[in-house]
Amino acid sequence: MLSAGKCVAVIRWTRVRAKGFIDSDERKPGVLSAPALLGLRACAASTAFPLLLCWPTPMPLISFPALTCPPWKSNSIKFFSVRASSPVVTLLDYGAGNVRSVRNAIRHLGFSVKDVQNPEDILDAKRLIFPGVGAFAAAMEVLERTGMAEPLCRYVESDRPFLGICLGLQLLFEYSEENGPVKGLGLIPGVVGRFDSSNGLRVPHIGWNALQTTKDTEILDDVGGHHVYFVHSYRVMPTDANNEWISSICNYGDSFVSSITRGNVHAVQFHPEKSGDVGISILKKFLDPSSSSKTKKSAIGKASRLAKRVIACLDVRANDKGDLVVTKGDQYDVREQSNEKEVRNLGKPVDLAGQYYKDGADEVSFLNITGFRDFPLGDLPMLQILRYTSENVFVPLTVGGGIRDFTDGNGRYYSSLEVASEYFRSGADKISVGSDAVYAAEEYLRTGVKTGKTSLEQISRVYGNQAVVVSIDPRRVYVRSPDDVEFKTIKVSSPGPSGEEYAWYQCTVNGGREVRPIGAFELAKAVEELGAGEILLNCIDCDGQGHGFDIDLIKLVSDAVTIPVIASSGAGAVEHFSEVFEKTNASAALAAGIFHRKEVPISSVKQHLLQNGIEVRACDGH
Ligand code: 1PR
Numbered sequence: 001m002l003s004a005g006k007c008v009a010v011i012r013w014t015r016v017r018a019k020g021f022i023d024s025d026e027r028k029p030g031v032l033s034a035p036a037l038l039g040l041r042a043c044a045a046s047t048a049f050p051l052l053l054c055w056p057t058p059m060p061l062i063s064f065p066a067l068t069c070p071p072w073k074s075n076s077i078k079f080f081s082v083r084a085s086s087p088v089v090t091l092l093d094y095g096a097g098n099v100r101s102v103r104n105a106i107r108h109l110g111f112s113v114k115d116v117q118n119p120e121d122i123l124d125a126k127r128l129i130f131p132g133v134g135a136f137a138a139a140m141e142v143l144e145r146t147g148m149a150e151p152l153c154r155y156v157e158s159d160r161p162f163l164g165i166c167l168g169l170q171l172l173f174e175y176s177e178e179n180g181p182v183k184g185l186g187l188i189p190g191v192v193g194r195f196d197s198s199n200g201l202r203v204p205h206i207g208w209n210a211l212q213t214t215k216d217t218e219i220l221d222d223v224g225g226h227h228v229y230f231v232h233s234y235r236v237m238p239t240d241a242n243n244e245w246i247s248s249i250c251n252y253g254d255s256f257v258s259s260i261t262r263g264n265v266h267a268v269q270f271h272p273e274k275s276g277d278v279g280i281s282i283l284k285k286f287l288d289p290s291s292s293s294k295t296k297k298s299a300i301g302k303a304s305r306l307a308k309r310v311i312a313c314l315d316v317r318a319n320d321k322g323d324l325v326v327t328k329g330d331q332y333d334v335r336e337q338s339n340e341k342e343v344r345n346l347g348k349p350v351d352l353a354g355q356y357y358k359d360g361a362d363e364v365s366f367l368n369i370t371g372f373r374d375f376p377l378g379d380l381p382m383l384q385i386l387r388y389t390s391e392n393v394f395v396p397l398t399v400g401g402g403i404r405d406f407t408d409g410n411g412r413y414y415s416s417l418e419v420a421s422e423y424f425r426s427g428a429d430k431i432s433v434g435s436d437a438v439y440a441a442e443e444y445l446r447t448g449v450k451t452g453k454t455s456l457e458q459i460s461r462v463y464g465n466q467a468v469v470v471s472i473d474p475r476r477v478y479v480r481s482p483d484d485v486e487f488k489t490i491k492v493s494s495p496g497p498s499g500e501e502y503a504w505y506q507c508t509v510n511g512g513r514e515v516r517p518i519g520a521f522e523l524a525k526a527v528e529e530l531g532a533g534e535i536l537l538n539c540i541d542c543d544g545q546g547h548g549f550d551i552d553l554i555k556l557v558s559d560a561v562t563i564p565v566i567a568s569s570g571a572g573a574v575e576h577f578s579e580v581f582e583k584t585n586a587s588a589a590l591a592a593g594i595f596h597r598k599e600v601p602i603s604s605v606k607q608h609l610l611q612n613g614i615e616v617r618a619c620d621g622h
Contacts, residue, residue, distance in 0.1 A: 089113060131273075156185075188242050238255060466534070481502060565588075
């Protein structure tokens with residue numbers, strides 16, 4: 001294969017990775033990160049001979065045939081494959097978005113990924129996974145342009161092992177109404193349409209919903225009764241014409257097709273790679289059919305509603321020694337009250353995230369709380385935290401902090417989209433924008449013009465609204481009368497210090513350090529229009545206090561928008577979770593301190609919610 005004399009430098013995976021130079025997903029044209037390029041450039045410059053990049057185990061088969069080297073040393077970096085004995089699955093990743101979590105789940109199950117590089121690779125595949133990402137029309141355009149559509153149809157029509165995920169299901173149908181009608185692959189009768197939000201249904205459909213299985217399907221053997229994770233705005237309706245394909249339906253507003261199966265061809269609207277242990281077992285049964293249980297289980301699950309989510313949040317920052325730690329503030333002050341005033345250290349981010357996943361958290365959020373002053377792409381350890389966490393945590397990961405346009409010390413400009421892309425490449429499923437969303441909303445309300453250039457618009461255009469969360473950090477401001485302010489007020493449930501009966505919620509930026517002339521209500525409505533798919537609603541007054549969520553605020557905002565709202569700040573007991581779901585339209589509740597200090601386990605929260613008739617994903621169902 002390679003003659004030893006031609007190679008003087010072997011950069012091993014571990015070393016490369018430790019330096020943060022290159023990552024397992026960085027093997028396609030155009031996806032090398034800036035640090036990866038810098039690292040390779042430095043190595044290439046230091047030798048006249050070719051560099052050999054080698055991935056040892058546990059990366060059994062990696063190939064880099066299509067990598068376009070930068071012009072500075074196009075001949076000096078050689079890539080080669082390391083073949084081990086793990087079985088291989090072919091992945092059709094047409095480069096439209098983030099499929100890292102699918103790769104991670106496949107590798108977690110001991111399989112290697114072979115990427116489709118050309119149409120022939122589809123026909124050569126033994127087992128093909130197609131995780132569709134992005135918009136329907138764009139995906140079809142890429143499939144047609146690259147000549148992949150036709151072999152994909154032939155592959156599916158000849159009943160070879162296939163698993164489509166999310167858009168990978170929708171594309172099999174005839175048409176989509178998403179920016180269309182747009183023609184699909186036309187393999188299954190039916191049309192992909194948008195959820196109807198006119199009757200108050202929150203769209204996108206984000207979260208955990210149980211399936212109603214309609215036929216025995218080995219890959220869904222363990223699913224009956226359990227919740228799986230969905231994130232989509234479009235869905236296929238069941239009809240007589242596609243009935244024979246349908247293996248499960250799900251209810252959200254109305255019944256839609258959640259999976260199809262015929263012979264060896266499967267596709268799912270949900271994300272198995274983000275559905276905890278249940279999802280991993282679906283992938284395992286597809287990858288290794290011999291792992292299916294011999295005794296048939298009754299797979300028929302009951303119909304259910306969208307479950308309320310319980311989210312664990314990790315506020316992350318460097319302590320005074322420079323280590324990244326999970327910290328937790330009282331009203332955003334994260335320093336101990338002792339003389340030393342150290343940053344509170346409540347644990348290691350990767351360990352805690354892994355623990356919360358095992359404990360049954362429906363999502364894990366990382367907030368890089370000093371991101372507003374540090375440039376996140378300079379913060380390689382934070383990116384590494386995401387990478388390591390996403391290898392073993394199979395529920396959605398959100399990361400926020402510092403997502404904005406930035407010019408570094410060398411005058412190099414980074415758009416907020418580039419910053420977000422690096423977070424997505426490192427394992428985030430959603431990004432959360434704080435300060436920058438406030439500035440964007442202020443500008444939008446002032447001019448009434450959508451420029452298309454704000455971080456929210458750019459990121460949602462490329463990754464979809466469902467991937468964009470806006471984190472709001474408001475403070476309560478009491479007033480005597482709604483006429484006292486230009487912002488939307490609410491009659492408060494407990495009067496203010498001088499007997500005020502109303503309050504508005506003033507937005508802040510830079511971790512609560514600066515107040516801005518905009519209310520939480522106005523901000524929420526503006527960012528929904530600018531492309532946010534979800535709102536993370538904090539409250540500085542309640543943060544870390546343990547007295548319960550600010551019900552007035554959460555009601556005000558969750559009634560104002562049609563996108564999901566995550567209630568945050570103030571949880572101190574299980575009753576606070578049932579209260580927020582009973583009294584407001586929040587879709588999820590997030591807590592930090594009580595989980596970090598092990599005062600209330602996630603399982604107790606869920607048990608309490610179930611006892612109160614609130615649907616949640618069971619902790620043993622992940
Ligand atoms: O402005 O885009 O760089 O984003 C910065 C992000 O960091 C924002 O999402 C902002 O909320 C967050 N942040 C900044 N400073 C702090 C701080 O605490 N000093 N943390 C901070 C916000 C609030 C929640 C907290 C809940 C639940 N923390 O994340 O976890 O209040 O806590 P509790 O259950 O203990 O009450 P940008």
